[in-house]
Amino acid sequence: MDSQPLESRCLLCGAERLLDAAGQGLPGVTSDSKPWPRAGVFCSCQACGHVQKRRTPQWLADIERIYADYEMYTAGCGQEQAVFQAGMPAPRSARLLESVLAQAAFPQRGRLLDVGCGNGAFLRSFGARFPQWELYGYELQESRRAVILALPGARGFLHGPFEELSGTFEAVSMLHVIEHLLDPVQTLRKVLSLLAPGGLFLVQTANLAANPFDLPVADHCSHFTLDMLERAVRLAGFEVAARSDAWVRKEIGVLAQRPQHPVPIPALTCDPAGPALLQAQLSWLQAVAAHARQEAAQGALGIFGTSNAATWLAQSLGNAVGFFVDEDPQRCGNTHLDRPIVAPGDVPPDSSAYLAFPREVAEDIAKRLAGKHPGLRQILPPAAA
Ligand SMILES: [Zn+2]
The missing domain is CATH 2.20.25 (N-terminal domain of TfIIb)
Incomplete structure (x- = not known):
């Protein structure tokens, strides 16, 4: 040691x-x-x-x-968060799978292990697309067993220390897990050992370059760029089949393969992109908090969304937040941080809604909302430095 x-x-x-x-x-x-x-x-x-x-x-x-004290998507009653593509909500995992399949082929049958399967959103999407695959979910805790085993195609639920797992799979997926890992390369090596030669590994996480709001997430200890995510996968002994920062917006993913024979591990050099991005994104977050405080001092302010970004901004503003705005009808009428969640059409005329999103995403949302709710006063975050 x-x-x-x-x-x-x-x-x-x-x-x-x-x-x-x-x-x-x-x-x-x-x-x-x-x-x-x-x-x-x-x-x-x-x-x-x-x-x-x-x-x-x-x-x-x-x-x-x-x-x-962990909960899965507190405000969404266990439902998967929707991602908006061209203005239409679609389950995040279905969107990811379709994007990956546009770049790489999966065999028609095999065994898939989803590491950190949660309530089974990815397994469900995968099973619908590949009904002949056998599906397995892994979680540290046993609480999801019944939910996972009830999925069509489910063959098993695994839990306990990850390093003690055994079995052979033709594919392993790991979505929004690697950013939590204390020793990511070691864990990826374990994934490699669970794959049949030629087996596929899909890893997806937040994109440091596109989503500064991932930084304040306290239980995320890694913040990856796409290059660095690819490097982690290669350090574990994988070959890379495809990678993208566009499979799902604000996220990055790598599809890797267990080589038929061990491949040389690349030499480690310093990639300076990450440290520069970290500094720029931290400055931007501070500018957003200052801007929102300024706006709140001038009139009633709500925050658009109830996700991590909205929660973080609310926390930065203290008592200055009056309400949250959300397009998801399941969330409207509930509360978040003891504040009401209202639909965009129900924002009082003397109030404004702060779009707590990366600037580019906020611009798209603002355009879409302006068409549907012309009376809604929207405030966009500052442009990136
Ligand atoms: Zn290092």
Whole structure:
């Protein structure tokens, strides 16, 4: 065992060359959209360039508390979050699968293991597209067993320590999991060992370049660029079949393959893109919070959305938020952080709605909303620096 404290080592490459970013002290949010007092300490590795949070004793205690009280999409009653494509909502996992299949083929039959399967959204989409595959879900805890085993095509539910799993699969998926992992490369090596030679591995996570709001998510310890995600996969011994920052907006994904014979592991060099992005995105988040505070001082302000970004911004504004606005009819009429959730058409005429999204996404949403709700006063976040 390495005697160096965890907090000084890069969680991707292990080098003790972490450099803290300027502009710390952001409030946080949990990945299940609850306010959290702190985001964590942002840093990047000077050896490989990976952007991450320091695994300090405080951070380790924080994630233990967050996971002990974890809920799946609190406000959505267990339903999968919809993604809007060309203005039409579609389940996120169905959209992802169709995008991946446009670039790569899956065999007609096999066994799929979805790591971090949650309520089975991806398994359901995959099973609908490939009814002859046998589906398996994995979660650390056993609580999802009944939900997963009830899915069409489900053959098993696995739980317990991931490193103790056994079995052979023709495909493994891991969606929105890698950003939580304390030792991502080690976990990916375990995935490799569970795959048949030639087996496929799909990994998807938030895109640091496109979604600054992922940074304050307290239980996300890695913040990947597409290059860095590909590198993590290659470090574990995979070959890369396809990659994209457009399968799902604001997200990045890599489709990799277990090689028929071991391939050389690439040498590690520093990718400077991540550290520069980290600094730019932190500055932007601070500009957004300052801008929203300014707007709130001038009149009643609601925040559009009830996701992590909206929750984080509300936390940054304290009591200045009057309400939340959401297009999802399942959420309207409920409350979020003790504030009412209203439909875009029900925002009072003397109030404004702040679009807590990356600027480019906010522009698209604003255009769409302006057509449907011409009376809605929308405030967009500042442009990226
Ligand atoms: Zn590193």
